Amino acid sequence: MDKNYYWTEEDKSGVVTIGLTDEGRNELGNITFVSLPKVNDQLTTSDTLLNVEADKAVSDIESPVAGTVVAVNKQAEDNPALLNESAKDKSWIAKIQK
Incomplete structure (x- = not known):
């Protein structure tokens, strides 16, 4: 999936929050x-961050950053439709410590 399809926000401690853009x-x-990674998973930029099934596609989305998964959006795992929303506080996928 193209890098334009996800957003990233890094905080001062090097934790990067990742989500899907409107384009994605x-x-x-x-x-x-959705199938999300597990907390404490070690990811490289070639590893799959997220498996998604949707109306138009089934996709494996690679992690845009390397590091350790420190949090996942459990609400999105239980209710994948949250990832369809544009509100970042609801539709984030995972947080990765670089």
Whole structure:
């Protein structure tokens, strides 16, 4: 998936929050299933961050940053439709410590 399809925000401690942009959500269509990484997973930029099933595509999305997963959006795992929203506080995917 193209880098334009996700957003990243890094805080002062090097934790990067990742989510899908409007462009990414439009490309996928309505998201109906997600498989998120586990807390403490070690990811490189070639590792899969997220598996998504949606109306238009089934995709493996690579992690845009390398590091340790420190949090995942459990609400999105239980309710994948949250990832269809543009509100970053609801639709984030994971937080990774660089």
